[in-house]
Amino acid sequence: MIIAGNFKSFKTREGTKEYLEKLEAEVLNSSSEVVIFPPSTALQSWKGKVSVGTQNAYPTENGAFTGEIGLEQLEEFQTKYILIGHSERREILKERDKFIAEKFDFFTENSFKVILCIGESLEIRREGEEKVLEFLNRQLEKIDLSKDFVIAYEPIWAIGTGITPTLQEIDSILEKLHKLSGKKVLYGGSVKLSNSVEILSLPNCDGVLVGGASLEPLDFAKMVSIADEVQK
Numbered sequence: 001m002i003i004a005g006n007f008k009s010f011k012t013r014e015g016t017k018e019y020l021e022k023l024e025a026e027v028l029n030s031s032s033e034v035v036i037f038p039p040s041t042a043l044q045s046w047k048g049k050v051s052v053g054t055q056n057a058y059p060t061e062n063g064a065f066t067g068e069i070g071l072e073q074l075e076e077f078q079t080k081y082i083l084i085g086h087s088e089r090r091e092i093l094k095e096r097d098k099f100i101a102e103k104f105d106f107f108t109e110n111s112f113k114v115i116l117c118i119g120e121s122l123e124i125r126r127e128g129e130e131k132v133l134e135f136l137n138r139q140l141e142k143i144d145l146s147k148d149f150v151i152a153y154e155p156i157w158a159i160g161t162g163i164t165p166t167l168q169e170i171d172s173i174l175e176k177l178h179k180l181s182g183k184k185v186l187y188g189g190s191v192k193l194s195n196s197v198e199i200l201s202l203p204n205c206d207g208v209l210v211g212g213a214s215l216e217p218l219d220f221a222k223m224v225s226i227a228d229e230v231q232k
Helices: 013-027 071-075 087-091 097-109 122-126 129-140 167-181 193-200 217-231
Strands: 002-006 033-037 050-052 081-084 113-118 150-153 185-187 207-210
Touching (some): 002 217, 013 033, 033 081, 081 097, 122 129, 167 185, 167 193, 193 207, 193 217
Parallel strands (some): 002 033, 081 113, 113 150, 185 207
């Protein structure tokens, strides 16, 4: 399983280092793939069980792209993980499917391990699962499914709201995304320690992408332990 933590705009460089030291000690012998995504200013080289990825980057080696980072900066930290298409970048920063596909192509071609985020709004969810699947399929239309990557299904309406779809709803979508893409599929959407056992135990769940609940290293480590138990 893959257990990923997205810090969003939380934690400093020093705070992330302290977090990594605590988390590494707890998950050293885990059978799961463990990765965290700190803010760009907190990126750092880290060799151990835990991998460090970037929440965002521009599809370039370097160049005149104010406020962005490219391969030149990422190579300094030896990171090879990247989140692409997160709902907050789609919704707040207005990244569109075409640009997300450009990022996807660039970073997969440069041997990055991509976690591609897709998910629907509450309005679409209310129209039923068929409409949800049509929407998710459109988000994947420009993505080359022959490439090696992981999907994170994150219903937008469940992120940061404390609202979680039913386990049946989650597993149904994960199953259909498996069939559509042939890729590992993570679930992300108000994943917490309190609901992680149920989510990670779903037949079609290959792991989780955790937001705010990943900020406490010992709680996050417990989710990793749960994933290890589920896989036995």
